Amino acid sequence: MALTANESIFSIQVASLKDCRVVQFSGEEDMSGLFNFTVEVVSADKNIDGDELVGKPGLMVIQDPDSPRFIHGEIASFSHMYWGQKLTHYQLVLVPKFWFLQHRIGTRIFQNLSVPEIIKKVLDEANITEEHYQLKLTGNYQSRVYTLQYNESEYDFLCRLMEEEGIHYHFEHSEDKHVMIMGDAKPVFQKIPLEELEYHPRSGLMAETDVSFTFWSQEKTVPGKVVTRDYNFEKPKMTLEVEQAGEKLSELQQFYFPGNYTEQAEGQRYAKIKTEAHEAQRYSVGGVSNSCRLIPGYLFALTSYEREEFNKEYLVKKVSHTGYQTQSLDSASGDQGSSYSNEYFAIVADTPFRPKGEQPLVIPIDGTQTAFVTGPSGEEIYTDEHGRIKVQFHWDREGQQDEKTSCWIRVNQDWAGGEWGAFKLPRIGHEVIIDYIDGDPNRPLVMGSVYNGESMPPYDLPEHKTRSTTKTNSSLGGEGFNEIRFEDKKGQEQVFIHAEKDMDIRVKNDRRDHVEVDRHLIVEKDRFEYIKADSHHQVNVSQFNKVAQKVSETIGQSRQLKVGNNYLEEAGSEVHFKSGQKTVLDAAMELTVKAGGSFIKFDPSGVTLSGPTVSLNSGGSPGKGTNASPDAPTTAVEADKDISGQKFTPTPPPAPAENQGIQFASMAQQIALADAMTNAKALVQNCKLKA
Known part of the structure; x- marks a missing residue:
């Protein structure tokens, strides 16, 4: 931009700030960074109240013969600096609306939203409306099931998400607002309102057009390959490892775990973004110019540089501005006039730009x-x-x-x-x-x-401190429980098992119970047992059985009973013995059959028959007994059962990662290569062959 001596080209406009003149300013603008302009002004008013200005919009204007350059922002701070003889010096700082999100710190959950949707939600809630931001995105952004902002500012949170997704932002300024432009590809970048920026070294004369006084280029070492790996518990045998190589130095590899993805394609995209972020730092250019049109996020074409390969289109990454306007002061120092210059940094326009990745992927929670x-x-x-x-x-x-x-x-x-x-x-x-x-x-x-x-715990403490338990609660509604409890109090040790309804035990081989004192069994209703082979029951002392109603037994073959001493049975009504072939009653000393007042007695002395009347072959008929008809038992119901789990099959180990060494070229190789390229010589190296 052309400057005229003593011409005021910098001005400031704030609604409640009257008659202020810009003395000097400095400013920083950066791709995916907050702009910041510190402006020193003077005013005849000694009583300007900063409280009325902070948080209000302000506009600084850099006049230009073609069209003014606007720098619109919000006043982040306003300082009273010092009083002069006639004028009071103040300083104000202009920042974007996005800057204020640094002071909004919180913890909250975002569910089933993509990163662009999260950005929109946060900005809208901060009253940064769509009038002040634009999402010019070309990528396909999947919804994230769960995204947590944890004890961090909304600014850091959004920057972290944008860096991870490769979304960059810059600002466009107009007379009444500034707009935050978010993009992920080159089409979002506009050209500066100049056909070209000429390279023109300083000559002592004031440049009449926008020029670049200096120009430099730099190529730095950056990682040449990104490898990431993650784990998806729903697909535990899948190795989620991806890699993305840059243009050079693939042996300078960066490995990240976890990579924060669950699908291979998603991981490949993130690896590509990381690689492009490195490549955007590998080669850069810069210089000092007088063009206030150089703005981060805009394209310019360099011309007239000595090396033609540098005369191409570039994307501005960062600009540092400096301006002086001492004629605003009512003193001799105002004779110097106005001056403006900047230092700019840029990359080749065809290089995909990604934020540098300075933000962590997550804010870790400690504990x-x-x-x-x-x-x-x-x-x-x-x-x-x-x-x-x-x-x-x-x-x-x-x-x-x-x-x-x-x-x-x-x-x-x-x-x-x-x-x-x-x-x-x-x-x-x-x-x-x-x-x-x-x-x-x-x-x-x-x-x-x-x-x-x-x-609270299931039992009162510390009264029952010796108890350990697993106690459940019936669902829905409660009022029931299952429990396995252990009492370890000395002398009262106990294992307690409570089943609220059914208890099923299934043993596929043997079960052995050993009780050293007593065992008690109470069944409130029926008891069912089904033994598919033999049943063995042995009692060393006495056995006492009491059946309140009846006993039914069905024996498929034989029944044998041997009593060591007395065998006594009493029936209140009838005893009936019946055999299909024969019945033998064998008594070593005495056998008596008695009915009413009559009896028959067999003993070693003979047979005695006694009764009011003894009839032999005199007619009559035998008495009839009731045939045996035992009830069949109800078959026992089987215990509940389950199936065994899956057989473990280990995941085959992946191939070991290749650790490629750094290829350092020797000085002799470098000299030989340079000589060959300069003088068009064949490149020949000695080699030794083993016989």
């Missing part, structure tokens, strides 16, 4: 937290096919204690095999301990449960 298990209204247990639960954290100010409070969270178990292991599921209302895989707040894990003032 554990607790939270309450949540779920739908009316439910007591809420889970999915993986045994995961949802929780509401104590810091969550938006959750409604329902099934939408968090992502599904896996639960730590004592054992976890293929359809075998241990399994306990925390229920709605339980307080659980949350840890984070690799400290990543987006990957919570339930590690256990704790009691609290409302959910």
Whole structure:
């Protein structure tokens, strides 16, 4: 831009700030960075109140013969510097609206939203409307199941997400606003309102057009390959490793784990973004110019440089501005006139630009937290096919204690095999301990449960401090429980088992019980046993059986009973013996058959018949007994059963990673190569062959 001596070209416009003149300013603008302009002004008014200005919009204008350059922003600070003889010096700082998000710190959950949707939500809630930002994105951004902003500013949170996704931003200024432009590809970049920027070294004369006084280029060493790996618990045998190589130095490899993805294609995209971020830093150019049109996020074409290969189109990355306007002062120092220059940094326009990746992928959580298990209204247990639960954290100010409070969270178990292991599921209302895989707040894990003032332990403490138990609660509604309890109090040791309804035990081979004192069994209703082979029952002392009603026995073959001393049976009504062939009663000393007042007695002395009348072959008929008709037993119901889990098959190990060494060229090789290229010589190296 052409400057005229003593011509004021810098001005400031703030609604409630009158008659202020710009003395000097400095400013920084950066791709994917906040602009910041510090402006020193003077005013005859000694009583300007900064409280009325901070947070208000301001506009600095750099006049140019073609069109003014606007720098629009919000006043972040206003300082009273010092009083002069006639004028008071003040300083104000202009920043974008996005700057204020550094002061909005919070912790909150975003569910099932893509990064662009999260950006829009945060900006809209901060009252940065769509009038002040544009999302000019070409990529396909998948919804993220769970994204956590944890104890960080909204500015850092959004910058972190944008860097991860390769989204850059810059600002466009107009007379009444500034707009934050977010993009992911070259079409979002506009050309500066100049046909070209001429290279013109300083000659002592004032340049009459926009020129670049100096120009330099730099190529630096950057990583040449990015390798990332992650793990998806739903596909545990899949090796989620991807790699992306840059243009050079693939042996300078960066390996990241975790890569924060669950699918191969997603990981490849992130690796490509990281590689492009490195490549954008590999080659850069810069210089000093007088063109206020150089703005980050804009394209310019360099011309007239001595080396033609540098005369091409570039993308401005960063600009540092400096301007002086001493004629605003009513003193002799005002004779110097106005001056403006900047230092700029740029990359070749065809190089994909990605933010540098200075933000961490996540803000790690140090240590554990607790939270309450949540779920739908009316439910007591809420889970999915993986045994995961949802929780509401104590810091969550938006959750409604329902099934939408968090992502599904896996639960730590004592054992976890293929359809075998241990399994306990925390229920709605339980307080659980949350840890984070690799400290990543987006990957919570339930590690256990704790009691609290409302959910107390099953037994009063410290009274029952020797008890250990696993006690459940019937669902829905409670009022029932299953329990396995251990009492370790000396002299009162006990194992207590309580089944609220059924108890099923299945033993595939032998079961042995050994009770050293007494065993008591009470069955309130029926007892069923089904023994498919033999039953052996041995009692060393006495056996006492009492049946209140009847005993029914059916014996398929023989029954043998041997009594060492007396065998006594008494029937209140009838005893009937019946055999299909013969019945033998054998008594060594005496056998008596008695009915009423008559009897027959057999003993060693003979046979005695006694009765009022003894009839031999005198007619009559024998008495009839009731035929035996025992009830059939009810077959016992089998115990519940399950199937074995999956057989473990280990995942085949991957091929070892190749650790490629750095290829350092010797000085002799470099000299030979340079000589060959300069003088068009053949490049020949000595080699030794073994016989």
